[in-house]
Amino acid sequence: MTISENPHRCWARFCDDQGVPSQADRGKPMAERTVDGSADEPLGRASYLFEGRRVLVSDLVHAGLLGAGTRLTFRQRRSGQDHLAQVTSDGRIELSDGQRFKSPSAAAAATTGRGPYDGWTSWALDDGSLLDAVRQEFLDTVAELPRSGAVAADGHAARHARLKDARRQADAEAPVTVTVRDLLGWWGASRRGYVVTEQVAAELANHGLSTVPDFAAVGIDDRVTLTGPSRDTEDGEEKAADQEPTAGQEEPREASTPGPATTSSDEEDKGEPIQGQTVGNLPSALKGVVSVSSSASFEEVFTRMRLNGYSQLPVLSGPRNLRGAVTWESIARARYADPEAPFSEAIVAAHAVSYAEHLIDVLPDLERFGFLLVKDQTNQIAGIITVADVAAEYGATARPFLLIGDLDRQLRRVISEGLDMTEVITLCDPDGRRKLSTFDQLSYGDYQQVLGNQEQWDKLSWPLDRKSFIARLDELREIRNELMHFNDKDKAGDSAIPMLRNMIELLREHSG
Structure with a gap:
């Protein structure tokens, strides 16, 4: 194991290798560096690999915590057979037959032709420490970097401590159990959009945690348990072998817990995940069932x-x-x-x-x-769903779409009836590339551009505060984007529908 005498210096080199610091930050002390010139968030926090990406072996190499040529051993407990590998300079795991893998789990599975394995707790260094221990050292090093006291930085630090504690409790067989809603709150989120879901999954995986059941596949008020990696990879293999493969699963999972514990998978980045409603997202799916035996009357x-x-x-x-x-x-x-x-x-x-x-x-x-x-x-049979449940779910899903369509029509009507098209074109298509000629061609972004302009706003003569109005319009834009891309597993739901209705009513009231 190759560990630098100064982890902070290694991390600084890692960040430099990744191209994170702006040019203006070159040569500055670590605590004074910022990302993209921002003075609000220190380098260590902004480049913290919790932000939607799982830690990779290459990250440990770049940070100086693993050296090229570091030997790794995967021992199968029952057979006593050892499988050897080494870390390459580009952060891959190279097996004795020359195969190279970015994923420790995929590398472990390839040694036996079976799986899944938790690769981070399968591979050990010569001193007996697990690859997972190096990963945790990496995360701790980042968490210990100087920070500016910004709210975002404090949130990262608190979450890191909370996840470390959850891992300790899971290892002590006293796992933390929380509702999905409370779990999302650790990230300051209230819904499971694709960005939030991926970030939660990545940070859980970085700490060797998964949720049972899968937090993305159950209702937001259902409870999930944060479990750690299996202590026996072979036991995990046997348990997983009894399960039917999850739809869309492409490579072995790290978690040994039955079911699609996606939060601990060691997948390579695959871009925006595909979101969709699952059976477990229905309120009645896991709420228990009243049943009878075959001997009932x-x-x-x-x-x-x-x-x-x-x-x-x-x-x-x-x-x-x-x-x-x-x-x-x-x-x-x-x-x-x-x-x-x-x-x-x-x-x-x-x-x-x-x-x-x-x-x-x-x-x-x-x-x-x-x-x-x-x-x-x-x-176990844990619930029941009916046609009525699905009809209610899709009805709830459709309602925000209908309101967004109405909002779009109201905004277009306000602008078309109260403002001049020539001036609107000047604001929205100044170089003429979009060839705007009618109000029907305007997008939601155009509505914000026009109504956010003080001169155009004054022409409407509304007794309303422009900044507050535009701020709410921007909130609705984000909700609209989530819905239109079907990326919000929990929908806009309870919070968005009143916001949409209130905006529509306000537009109707002041547009004559």
Whole structure:
């Protein structure tokens, strides 16, 4: 293991290699450097690799914490076989057969042809320390750098300490459990847009943490547990082998916990992740189920369904053994065919899906059965979804789109009726490249450009504060972008709909 005597100097060289400091910062002391000339955030914080990217072996090499040629060993516990590798100068893991990998997990899996493995806790240095320990030293070094006291910097430091504590508790088998909403709050977020989701996943992975169940695949008020890497990679391999592969999975995962614990995967950067509603995002998906056994009576079933207002009940033999379901229709059919029919004659086929499956992929089964049972990360039947649940979900998703369309029309009407097109073109298309000629060609950005101009604003003669109005318009622009790109897993929802309605009503009131 090659570790510099001065980690801060190594980190400074790392930042320099990455091209992070601006030209104006060259030669300045570490504590005085800024990113992109900003005086608000110190170099160590802004270049902290928590910002949406997982730490790579190459980062450790650039920081001077690993040297080229450092030997790594992956020992399989049961067989006692050792697999050797070395770190290359460009931060790859090179196996004895010459294969090179950016991912420690992929390298570990390639040595045996099996997996998944948590590569960071599989590979050890000659002194016995794990690759994960070097990664944690890297993160600690950055956290200890001088900071300016900016709010953002303080937030990074607090989150780093909180994640370190969560890892300690996970390793002590006393893991932290929080709601998804509270977890997002560690990052100052209230919804799971793609940027936030990727940042949370990356920072959790950097600390060797994952959430069970996957925080991105359950409701925002559901609880998740922060778990650490498996202590036995071979046990993790066997557990993972029992699970069906998650849709879209392309390479072995690091986490050994059953289910799609995406927060601990050691994936290479793949750009903007594809977001989509999962079964687990529906409020009823993991809220528990009322069930009966196959030995139940018609009277028991009838009573349970009436008391709870249910149209169906799953029939279970244990929490993971789905035997079928009983519905009002199946009861009527069984009794119609034979008034003395036993309860077993009313049991019909039922279908169970994983909480992590994409909602759109299960719609054919939902149409076929009318309802679906939902399996949690341990494969227990943990909830039920119906056609009504999906209709409500898509209705809630569609509502903000309708309001955004109305807002767009109101803004265009205000500008077209109150302002001169020639002046609007001068503001929005001064060089004529867009060839603007009508108000219908204006974009949302154009509305902001025009209404943000003091001269144009004064022509509207509104008794409103321009800065407050434009600030809200910019908030709605961000919400609009999230929705239009389908990147907000939690939708604009509760907060955006009132904001949109209030803006629309204000425009109607003051535009005549």
